[in-house]
Amino acid sequence: xxxxxxxxxxxxxxxxLKRCGYCDFNTYTSMDMGEGASVDxxxxxxxxEMALLKRWQEENGIAxxxxxxxxxxxxxxxxxxxxxxxxxxxxxxxxxxVVDNPEITTEANPDTVDAAYLQxxxxxxxxxxxFGMQSAVPHVLKTLERTHTPxxxxxxxxxxxxxxxxxxxxxxxxxxxxSIDDWKTSVRSALAMQxxxxxxxxxxLEPTTPMGRKVDYGILPKPNDxxxxxxxxxxxxxxxxxxxxxxxxxNWAVPGHECRHNLGYWRNIDWVGLGPGAHSHFGHLxxxxxxxxxxxxxxxxxxxxxxxxxxxxxxxxxxxxDIRHPRRWAHAIHQGDVPWQGAESLNxxxxxxxxxxxxxxxxxxxxxxxxxxxxxxxxxxxxxxxLHEEGLIEESSSTIVPTLHGRLLNDLIVERLLDAYTLD
Numbered sequence: 107x108x109x110x111x112x113x114x115x116x117x118x119x120x121x122x123l124k125r126c127g128y129c130d131f132n133t134y135t136s137m138d139m140g141e142g143a144s145v146d147x148x149x150x151x152x153x154x155e156m157a158l159l160k161r162w163q164e165e166n167g168i169a170x171x172x173x174x175x176x177x178x179x180x181x182x183x184x185x186x187x188x189x190x191x192x193x194x195x196x197x198x199x200x201x202x203x204v205v206d207n208p209e210i211t212t213e214a215n216p217d218t219v220d221a222a223y224l225q226x227x228x229x230x231x232x233x234x235x236x237f238g239m240q241s242a243v244p245h246v247l248k249t250l251e252r253t254h255t256p257x258x259x260x261x262x263x264x265x266x267x268x269x270x271x272x273x274x275x276x277x278x279x280x281x282x283x284x285s286i287d288d289w290k291t292s293v294r295s296a297l298a299m300q301x302x303x304x305x306x307x308x309x310x311l312e313p314t315t316p317m318g319r320k321v322d323y324g325i326l327p328k329p330n331d332x333x334x335x336x337x338x339x340x341x342x343x344x345x346x347x348x349x350x351x352x353x354x355x356x357n358w359a360v361p362g363h364e365c366r367h368n369l370g371y372w373r374n375i376d377w378v379g380l381g382p383g384a385h386s387h388f389g390h391l392x393x394x395x396x397x398x399x400x401x402x403x404x405x406x407x408x409x410x411x412x413x414x415x416x417x418x419x420x421x422x423x424x425x426x427x428d429i430r431h432p433r434r435w436a437h438a439i440h441q442g443d444v445p446w447q448g449a450e451s452l453n454x455x456x457x458x459x460x461x462x463x464x465x466x467x468x469x470x471x472x473x474x475x476x477x478x479x480x481x482x483x484x485x486x487x488x489x490x491x492x493l494h495e496e497g498l499i500e501e502s503s504s505t506i507v508p509t510l511h512g513r514l515l516n517d518l519i520v521e522r523l524l525d526a527y528t529l530d
Contacts, residue, residue: 112171112172112173112174112205112375112376113170113171113172113173113174113202113375113376113377113378114173114174114175114176114177114367114370114371114375114376114377114378115173115175115176115177115198115202115377115378115379115380116177116178116179116367116377116378116379116380116384116385117152117176117177117178117179117183117194117379117380117381117384118179118180118181118379118380118381118382118383118384118428119148119178119179119180119181119182119183119185119186119381120180120181120381120382120383120432121136121137121145121148121180121181121182121185121186122180122181122182122185123182123185123215123217123218123253137185139431139432139433139436140432140433140436141433141436141437141440142436142439142440143382143432143433143435143436145185145186148186148190149186149187149190149191149193149194151436151439152194152380152381153193153194153197154439155380155381155439155444155445156197156198156201156380157201158398158439158442158443158444158445159378159380159386159444160201160202162398162444166391166392166394166395166396167392167394167395168388168391168395170201170202170203171202171376172202172203172204172205173198173199173202173203173204173205173208174204174205174208174209174366174370175208175209175210175211175366175367175370176195176198176204176208176209176210176211176367177210177211177212177367177368178191178194178211178212178213179213180213182213182214182215182218183212183213183214184212184213184214184215184218184219184223185215185218188223188224188226188227188230189226189230191212191227191230191232192226192227192229192230192231192232195210195230195231195232196230196231199231208231208233209233209234209365209366209367210231210232210233210234211232211233211234211235211236211365211367212227212232212234212235212236213236213237213238213276214235214236214237214238214262215238215253215254216237216238216239216254216258216259216261216262217253217254217258219235219262220262220265221262221265221268221269224262224265224266224269224271225269227271228269228270228271232271233271233272234271234272234273234274234365235266235271235272235273235274236273236274236275236276236303236305236365237259237262237263237266237273237274237275237276238252238254238276239259239275239276239277239292239296240252240276240277240278241277241278241281241284241288241292242256242259242291242292242295242296243256243284243288243291243292244256245283245288246281246283246284246288246292249281249282249283249284249317249326250278250281251317256295259275259299260299263275263299263301264299267300272302272303272363273299273301273302273303274301274302274303274304274305274365275296275299275301275303275304275305276304276305276306276307277292277293277296277304277305277306277307277341278306278307278308278309279292279306279307279308279309279334279337279338279341280308280309280329280330280333280334280337281309281329282317282321282326282327282328282329283326283327286333286336286337286340289337289340289341290340290344293306293340293341293344293345294344297344297345297348297350302359302360302363303350303357303358303359303360303363303364303365304345304350304357304358304359305356305357305358306338306341306356306357306358307356308329308334308337308338309329309334311329335514338513338514339510339514341358342358342510345358346358351469352469352513353369353468353469353470354368354369354372354467354468354469355467355508355513355516369468371464372464372465372467372468373464373468374387374389374460374461374464375387376388376389379426379427379428380428381428381435382428382429382430382431382432382435383427383428383429383430384427384428385425385426385427385428386425386426386427386446387423387424387425387426388423388424388426389422389423390422390423391422391423391424397426397446397449398443398444398446399443399444400438400443400446401426401444401446401447401448401449402447402448402449403448403449403450403451404448404449404450404451423451423452423457424449424450424451424452425449425450425452426446426448426449426450427446427447427448427449428445428446428447429445429446429447430447455528457480458477458480458481458527458528459524461476461477461480462477462520462523462524462527463520465477465506466506466508466516466519466520466523467508467516469507470505470507471500471502471505471506471507472505472506472507472523473504473505474490474503474504474505474506475504477527481527483527485523485526485527486526487503489522489523489526490503490506492522493506493512493519493522497509497511497512498511498512498515498518498519499512499519506519506523
């Protein structure tokens, strides 16, 4: 895993042909939400947001860095025309520039692409496709309300690989009614396609989703922690046997093929998020930085303060988020405003918490010396020793790396470390 990442761009596409029953993302099935927030005009709206945000950076003396990664997520980015995705990439390259050999990825529903679509992406500079496979078992796909078939995935992964595109597949484990054998079938089917990257996530059910309500009503069985832990261990073992190593708790890759964009998040580099509900992160800000018109500031000590233009004194980094609803987001852009709804100042405590939570998710681990410097205090050796004796972390005095058992109990490691650094 290289350290060449400098600045990332995330573009959220909120449209889906069908909303899956488990999905809690900011997505919509209407193809036209009004004010230009539509499938046909979406690329133009994103391009306008790029210009507005770039102008805000320049007005505040934020030196633009070249993009090392661009990632389209959703929703389903591939409901847009392939040339629209390419047009957004080309504009981003013009606005910010790109490093040599950038990573340019889109998520893809296997139902929405074909060889010609993928060829257009490849010709337009895309380097990587992340396919939403989820499962290779028809009854599991039906429960998840996915519309593609296992054959769709195989066909399009092969088409992408033939074009020289990197391929990742996403899997979900813990779907109600999914047996251990079902899960093994999905893992082995994914591996048979020889992707260079696989993501595997436990199904998370929110009570506001249709599937979450079915579980609450007893129509579907509730996901089981022990079942999910067993499925995680099965996946880790089978992936490792085929040469995919874990580099983040939910991600495995052939060494050298890790997702650079997501690594940027976990390493807390700066990134711009465009599109309804997308988040951005800016560090190394000056005391004179002001928020865009209409953005409210959030101070982690004082709560929400609406229409507060100036950042809190001493703030050097922020996390900002776009207006969630596509029509209101588009309206702000038409008004000539950066469509941020709010921005949060990241104080020292928040920065420390993020560094710990992100660092212990990675195989490269949390550097003890660096986190000591950030915390302004030394981590007592006994803390690390206790975590090791409990089988939660690898044996090392300089880096905290979770074991397989520790990955399953990652929240416990984070809690112990936060307590150690924040309690007097």
